[in-house]
Amino acid sequence: MHSLPLRLVIFQSIAIVHCRYVIRGEKTRYSFFCPIPNGHWYGPNNQSIVSNSDRYEIQYSFDSTQLIIDYITLLHEGEYICQNNQTNDIIKRYQLRLGTLNDILLAYFILIFSILIFIPIFWFLGKKYSGINHQ
Structure with a gap:
């Protein structure tokens, strides 16, 4: 019973980190x-992007070209470049960044802070209101 608050805080912190840095890319579609x-289109490391692959979708219209990216992870961060096929001129550059080191460290700071602050509070309340007289 006394380890239940610790498990809840750890589970909550893991859920926060998971939602912010793992699921975030899956739920967001980026469009350039x-x-x-x-x-x-060229992706990170000047890698040519093939139309309609599992991660990228390219839509052509009479006046524009659109790149749609699904399921971004930290490995897909970088510069995305649109280049004219006929003249090889760079038309547009987009910089894609999911999170910085400070964002990741902030989530782990919240985890440590939650453990250091809430566990003693839950322990004290459990000791005080459990009906067991500890001496």
Whole structure:
């Protein structure tokens, strides 16, 4: 019974970290526009992006090219470039960043702070109101 508050705080903190840094990319679709109809997209490390793969979708229209990205992880951060196929000019650059080191450290600071503050409070309240007289 006394370990229940500790388990709740740890579970809550893990859930916060998981929701902010694991699920976040899956739930968000990123969309980049290029104002030319014959644009070609390059991802991080100048990697050519193939249309309609499992992660990327490219939509062409008469006046623009749109890159839609699903399921972003930290490995897919970087610069996305739209380049004109005919002249090889760079038309647009987008910088994609999911989180900084400070954001990740903040989540773990919340975890440690929760353990250090709430566990003694729960322990004291459990001791005081449990009906067991500890001496």
